[in-house]
Amino acid sequence: MxxxxxxxxxxxxxxxxxxxxxxxxxxxxxxxxxxxxxxxxxxxxxxxxxxxxxxxxxxxxxxxxxxxxxxxxxxxxxxxxxxxxxxxxxxxxxxxxxxxxxxxxxxxxxxxxxxxxxxxxxxxxxxxxxxxxxxxxxxxxxxxxxxxxxxxxxxxxxxxxxxxxxxxxxxxxxxxxxxxxxxxxxxxxxxxxxxxxxxxxxxxxxxxxxxxxxxxxxxxxxxxxxxxxxxxxxxxxxxxxxxxxxxxxxxxxxxLGMLPKAKTHSKRIPSVLAKSSTWARASSSGVFLPRVNLGDIINKKQVIGIVTDPLGEHEHQILSPASGIVIGQLQSPLVHKGDAVSHVASISDMDIAENALDSFQREFEIESKLQQYEEGYL
Ligand SMILES: [Zn+2]
Known part of the structure; x- marks a missing residue:
């Protein structure tokens, strides 16, 4: 209707x-x-x-x-x-x-x-x-x-x-x-x-x-x-x-009780709760080459990307401002100094975060592959 x-x-x-x-x-x-x-x-x-x-x-x-x-x-x-x-x-x-x-x-x-x-x-x-x-x-x-x-x-x-x-x-x-x-x-x-x-x-x-x-x-x-x-x-x-x-x-x-409870119990590990987040910024202008992916668990001061120039003569590292999970990432390689490149959610318990992200990636990557198979892409 x-x-x-x-x-x-x-x-x-x-x-x-x-x-x-x-x-x-x-x-x-x-x-x-x-x-x-x-x-x-x-x-x-x-x-x-x-x-x-x-x-x-x-x-x-x-x-x-x-x-x-x-x-x-x-x-x-x-x-x-x-x-x-x-x-x-x-x-x-x-x-x-x-x-x-x-x-x-x-x-x-x-x-x-x-x-x-x-x-x-x-x-x-x-x-x-x-x-x-x-x-x-x-x-x-x-x-x-x-x-x-x-x-x-x-x-x-x-x-x-x-x-x-x-x-x-x-x-x-x-x-x-x-x-x-x-x-x-x-x-x-x-x-x-x-x-x-x-x-x-x-x-x-x-x-x-x-x-x-x-x-x-x-x-x-x-x-x-x-x-x-x-x-x-x-x-x-x-x-x-x-x-x-x-x-x-x-x-x-x-x-909320709007739909019946699930028949099978989810094996998923609960969401990771992050109290704050920070953006890592480009340390100079140039070509940004990421060294981490969305969902990666990283340590403070870990190298998360490199900024170089088109001739490759100068290289500057970008260090993570916090320990945590990469929850946002720039997808374009062209940056000015100060541009936000990676968004890091601060996490105190890295082991819990690692398990939760592994569990999520397993579930959705497998599901995604199955779906693509069903749709005839694989
Ligand atoms: Zn929006």
Whole structure:
């Protein structure tokens, strides 16, 4: 079923429609769960539907929509939102959400799933992180209906999605030619957020402070536990982060009681919790040659890369600023002195980190190879 909502029509429904809706709603209450209402449209229990919310008007008279898919379970439970492309060029989340919505498992959903694969449609179409007013949406939450273009989009997403939810997960990737190891960023001092973060099952959970204007900060202010997932690189579909993302949402939904518990017990070692992280920076300008990979466990002062020049006459080492796990890595060889090249999550217990990363790599590399085999690539 596809429901396309035109706000104008919704606002101008005739009396009969309104009365019918009221009676239907009363019937639903008698029979059990109420329909889910969003943007003037309602989704019955045990059904799903797509709503296109008018997000902005373009200067060529066309309208821009935010497409939202709602899966409204038959029985009561949490309301989880999942969102992608808040940064329009970070598209792994778009694919994570597409795959999630295909799962038959959702037929046994308790509660409600609100899926918004593309929050920043402007950026997605233009392959850009930003909006046309050159603002970063993730610095403008909670936004305002009378604010800038970016502030208005933030406000629509807050009102229609975040404030209707009890929990949320927002998907991001590395920016500026940097790739991220799949990781959750969350306020782990909040026990509800920490448990949700650990349930996701990414190899690393990074205790990340809230940044003013971010979606995480706006959700936190409204007491809505929310995770931010980082994985892969912008403008790519990175297979392993995508699979970790889909698996992670399912695990969180199982943890929240939205899906039945898994039949087989996972052998995975729990996520490594990192309290802080630091970027290693290029020690000079030139050609960057990495000496470590994403997911490597490294010691403080270990050589993590070399910067040389095109003639190879001068070589400068880049040393790790901390002991820990490489969670982000520059993918371009051209650097200026001071450019961020490797992101290191500080870890105190290296043995635990090593076991956790081994377990993650075994599971997802094997899974990835099997998947490629099934798809006929191998
Ligand atoms: Zn992002």
């Amino acid at each position: 596809k429901k396309v909502v035109d706000n104008f029509i919704a606002a101008n429904r005739n009396e009969k429609d309104i009365l019918t809706t009221k009676f239907e709603a009363r019937d639903k209450v008698r029979r059990g769960r109420k329909a889910f209402s969003i943007a003037g449209e309602s989704i019955d229990p045990g059904t799903r539907g797509t709503i296109d919310i008018a997000a902005a008007k373009l200067y060529n008279r066309n309208e821009l929509f935010m497409n939202i898919h709602v899966v409204h379970g038959k029985s009561d439970g949490p309301v989880l939102f999942v969102s992608g492309a808040v940064h329009g060029d970070e598209i792994n989340g778009v694919e994570i959400i597409r795959r999630l919505l295909k799962l038959k498992l959702l037929n046994s959903l308790r509660g409600t799933l609100i899926a918004v694969p593309v929050v920043n449609s402007f950026g997605f179409v233009n392959r850009s992180r930003y909006l046309p007013d050159r603002r970063d949406l993730n610095r403008f939450f909670p936004g305002s209906p009378t604010g800038s273009l970016t502030g208005q989009l933030a406000s629509i997403f807050m009102e229609e999605v975040v404030l209707r939810s009890t929990h949320g997960i927002d998907f991001h990737t590395g920016a500026n030619m940097r790739s991220n190891l799949p990781q959750i960023r969350a306020v782990v001092s909040d026990p509800k957020v920490k448990e949700m973060a650990m349930a996701f099952g990414a190899p690393v959970v990074l205790d990340a402070e809230l940044r003013d204007g971010s979606l995480r900060s706006a959700a936190y202010d409204k007491n809505i536990p929310m995770l931010l997932f980082e994985g892969g690189q912008s403008m790519r579909f990175d297979q392993i982060p995508i699979r970790v993302g889909v698996q992670g949402v399912i695990s969180v939904m199982r943890y």
